[in-house]
Amino acid sequence: MAGISRRSMLQGMAAGAGALAAGPLLGTGSALAAREKELNILCWEGYNSAQVLDPFRSKTGATVKAESLTNDPTMINRLRAGEINTWDLINVNNPWARKVMLPEKLIKPLPKAEFEPFFAKMLPEFKWPYKWAMSEDGNDLLGMVQRFGPYSFVVNTDKVSRKTAEETGWDLFNDPALAGKYGILESDDWNVFNIFVVAGIDPFKVHTPEEMAKFEETAKRVFKGAKLIGDIASMNQALISGEIDLHLTGGTYSVSPARADGHPNLRAITPLKGPLAGGKGGISWIEVTSTVNNPNLSPLALDFLKYVQAPEVAHTVAFAEGTFNPVAQMGNKACFDLFTKEELDAIQWDSLEEEMARSVEYDIVPDYDKALDIMNAAKRLRG
Amino acid sequence: MADIALARASKMAPETARELRHARRLSVGARCALPVAVLLAIGFLAPMVAILAYSFATPRSFDVFRSFTLENFASLFDPTNTVWLSFAWSVGFALFTVAILAVIAYPIAYGLNAVFGRWAGFVSVLFVFPLFVSENVRLYGWVLFFIKNGVLDGTLKWLGFSGGPEVLYTPGVTLFGMAYTYLPFMLFPMTLGLALVPRDLVDAARDLGAGRLFIWREIELPLAMPGILIGMLLTFVLAVGATAEAKILGGQSIIVISHDIEIAFTYSQNWPLGSALAVVVSVFIAALTLVALSKLDLDRMLGRR
Structure with a gap:
């Protein structure tokens, strides 16, 4: 009895193993066909x-x-x-x-x-x-x-008016008075762009050692001054609760869910001018x-x-x-x-065209790896 | 008798090669365990091998098994690299979490044993129930509790106070989150450990005139130590790898080592560097675990004395 059951069990296992081994192949075969x-x-x-x-x-x-x-x-x-x-x-x-x-x-x-x-x-x-x-x-x-959409930064217009934000632009993040009142969206490729822009440098070109040094100084300062770094939900929650007044890296993509939820005072901002090609103030993505x-x-x-x-x-x-x-x-x-009107409001349709016109289009930073390493090191100095 | 044995041996001599082959073959048990062993090898070992292999690959490449360099490790141990800060935060916070939880969990475990006796282990399992809810969801719940105009701040303002303390997005609240998350992992083994302390022994010591502190130091603590140590070890190992607390509650006010590994695999797209970092952390934790486990008598812990 023991012999039979053991043998049958082994046979069953062999069959199972065979099926397991053949499974992926069969799958591939059928996948190729279907x-x-x-x-x-x-x-x-x-x-x-x-x-x-x-x-x-x-x-x-x-x-x-x-x-x-x-x-x-x-x-x-x-x-x-x-x-x-x-x-x-x-x-x-x-x-x-x-x-x-x-x-x-x-x-x-x-x-x-x-x-x-x-x-x-x-x-x-x-x-x-x-x-x-x-x-x-x-x-x-x-x-x-x-x-x-345009993607630069987001403000709570009850705390920083749209006009001030657009006119002051990226220098808001150079203002010592706003240290501890802003957040940074955890979107590191965009943060590399934006730290360059806050430093007054066009991100989409090869950078000199002096520009990299300026980038490093800016990264350390801006990250040190941030109240929090987090995802889109955390940024919107912190803006709504009043923990922060504005956050770096953001736009229609990030703030639209909060606007649709009844917070039209939160607004994506595209600065009027900046160090980007043609003196443009923002960056957009497609x-x-x-x-x-x-x-x-x-x-x-x-x-x-x-x-x-x-x-x-x-x-x-x-x-x-x-x-x-x-x-x-x-x-x-x-x-x-x-x-609907509410949907158009959520995506800031009223200013979309002018904001896109004020933005350069997302591009590749030639020395991204180096800049990202510098930025990651700057983040570690927050603690 | 010896003759018979000899005769049998000589009779079997022609079959020796076959016997030898047979002996070399895996036993039935081992053969039955083979599918599980293969599954473990694929599911557990293969990723480890991949990580190890990647750690020796050319930085920022996918040349795994095709290149060999120590560059990744060299860059980690480069004095200008600040990654040690993340490592220090992780280890420091893990140690703090263990210390805090040892102090918090001990009285709870003691109370559970005193009240529920032999059912204490089962009751402490109830503390594990929160683990069925995603850690991120629970931590976001705490954010809502601590955030400005949130549960705490809003309630205090409603009661006429000036508002709650500003604790969110600080290293302190990260530590709080870690203590909260890992409490069950300390409590469960600690309760089991304390359950091993025979009541009679404590009573006998008391009858012989031992004071409370003396009984705790000389009887309870040594007998419960395996459970306490396992709880500490488990908590430490998990806490060293914690990320969500520092990210969600702490607002990345500190960058922990597992977050650095994550950055290497995502935004940096430097899988070899991330792997090297993972290898260094794993070796550190493995060494620590082995040292700690070598000092533990698991048999005694499990009651097989």
């Missing part, structure tokens, strides 16, 4: 929400998986580290597609003829051929644009969603990019959970009309 029912998206938060994905799931009957991350370098390095075979779409900020991902063959161009007509219905600044959607030589379409250079790309990737262009879906993307943002598709009246 990628038309599968889509994997690497994105910023919003595109991974059920409001956006569920209608697409029920329409296509596909398994759609989306993972959201909160910084571009991490997403791109996921592809570099070998996940190119996993993902179908990647959604990152504007410069990465044409400057990094295409040259490194991490993404592949979109069929121009199919996607060009969508640009005609976007806001005027996104008209074909839109710079950040195209390759450097202007020949290839690398991705579709949707969400965008998301570009590209197809990954996956050897077995899901055909649903292109379908999804078209799906989010529809007015209703574009509106849903704009107001997906967590963060509310303007979308390029608002250039289409059918899409714009879906936005």
Whole structure:
């Protein structure tokens, strides 16, 4: 009896082990055959929400998986580290597609003829051929644009008026009187930009040792003077409760949920002037969603990019959970009309155009690694 | 008898090679344990090997197993690198947490044993229930409690006081959060440890004229020590790796070592440096744990005397 049970158990185990070993292979086989029912998206938060994905799931009957991350370098390095075979779409900020991902063959161009007509219905600044959607030589379409916004800093206008904030600009963070009254959003790539700007230096160029020394001094001072460093929820909570009056690094993307929650006194600010190219005072971002250079790309990737262009879906993307943002598709009246007055208020539609005009577009800092190391060291000196 | 044995041995001689092969094969038990061993190797060892391998890779690259350099470790031990500050904060705060919890948890554990007797262990499990709620959620709850115009400040103002103390976003509140989070990990082993102290022994000592302090020092404390030490060790190991308290309650007023590791793997995208940091911290904790465990008699702790 013992012999039989032991043997049967071993046989069962062998069968189980065999199935386990063959499982992934079987999975791959079926995945290879059935990628038309599968889509994997690497994105910023919003595109991974059920409001956006569920209608697409029920329409296509596909398994759609989306993972959201909160910084571009991490997403791109996921592809570099070998996940190119996993993902179908990647959604990152504007410069990465044409400057990094295409040259490194991490993404592949979109069929121009199919996607060009969508640009005609976007806001005027996104008209074909839109710079950040195209390759450097202007020949290839690398991705579709949707969400965008200015991103500099946020103030509680009950404490610091919009006028003062716009006119004083980044020097607010150089004012010793405001030490202990501001927070810093935990968004370190943007903090590198902004510490440069607070130091009076254009971030998007190669920096001299003197400029780096100024950056270091500014980083130490600004981080030392911050009451807290935290995520978007912490910043909004601290602003609402009165713990802080303003916070570095922020914009429509971060403050819109608080504004929608009945706090219109909290406002994203774009300074009137600053050390950025052309004397501009702010920095803006535009998301570009590209197809990954996956050897077995899901055909649903292109379908999804078209799906989010529809007015209703574009509106849903704009107001997906967590963060509310303007979308390029608002250039289409059918899409714009879906936005209520409260929603337009939450995304500061009244000043959006002028704020975008006062901002340079997100770019890559050539000596980012060095600056980030200096900034991290400065953070440690807070304690 | 010896002849028979010899005869049997010579009779079996031709089969020696087969027997030897058989003996070399894994026992049935080991073979049955093989799937679990493989699972452990994949789930536990593989990530450790990956981290170790990454720590020797070229900085800011993904050349794992393809490059070998000590540069990551060299940069960590470079005197100009301030990462030691984060390490000092983590170790210091972990030590403080252990000390605070030892003082807080001991009377609770003592009380539990005195009131609930042999059920004290079970009752102390109730203290573990908060662990079913995400740590982040509980810490955000404390933020709402301490924040300006929050529960504490608002209530005090309502009662006519000037308001609550400004404690949020300070190192002090980080320590409070750590003591709060890790209380169950100290309390549970400590309660079990104190349950091992035989009541008769305490009574006998008292009958013989020993004072309260003498009984505590000479009987209770030594007998409960394995539980106390395990609680301290568990709390210390967990507290050294704590991040959420310093981030959520402390507002990053201090940067702890696990946060530095996180930064290396995210914004810095310097996986080799992050791995080297993780290896250094792991070796430190492992060494400490081994030293502490070598001084503990687990058999006695588990009552198998």
